[in-house]
Amino acid sequence: MEAFATKVASLAQKVAGILAEKLGNKSSFFQESCLPSTIYLRLNRYPPCPIPLDIYGIMPHTDSDFITILRQDEVGGLQLVKDGKWISVKPNPDALIINIGDLFQAWSNGFYTSVEHCVFTHPTKERFSAAYFLCPSNETVIESCSKPLVYTKFSFREYRQKVREMFNYTVIK
């Protein structure tokens, strides 16, 4: 996990920078607000599920970050919404998947869209994935980089709180 984090950290910054530049914004915002102490890493394990129905390993959701870099194994099961339709992402352990998260959608004033995705379990195989979430500190204020504003500004703490309320879970921290 540590090696994965080290490798993708600079990639995440580079991608965020390129996406910001495309908006005409050469902001050092991501370097200043997303530090090694504020990013998140998650190792996901999906046990096999032999029930003969499609069972979610992760329910449909969007990520509450700027961008997510994901590595999946060869089992498959990841789906995402493209042009209003759910499509399967071909599993390729040699490739990284980069998803836009909610914060980038707000920061870009809706220019980029946070991607809805989910994972279905496999009937016989265990699946693993590793996810790197480019997140700022809780105090960071997310303000759209262009006008007229589609979103009012908010702090990451406020946003996380809202997401927690929506999914009705608590985090011990």
Ligand SMILES: O=C(O)CCC(=O)C(=O)O
């Ligand atoms: O396991 C995957 O491919 C996706 C994981 C995911 O969406 C997440 O951890 O937020």
Ligand SMILES: [Fe+2]
């Ligand atoms: Fe996700």
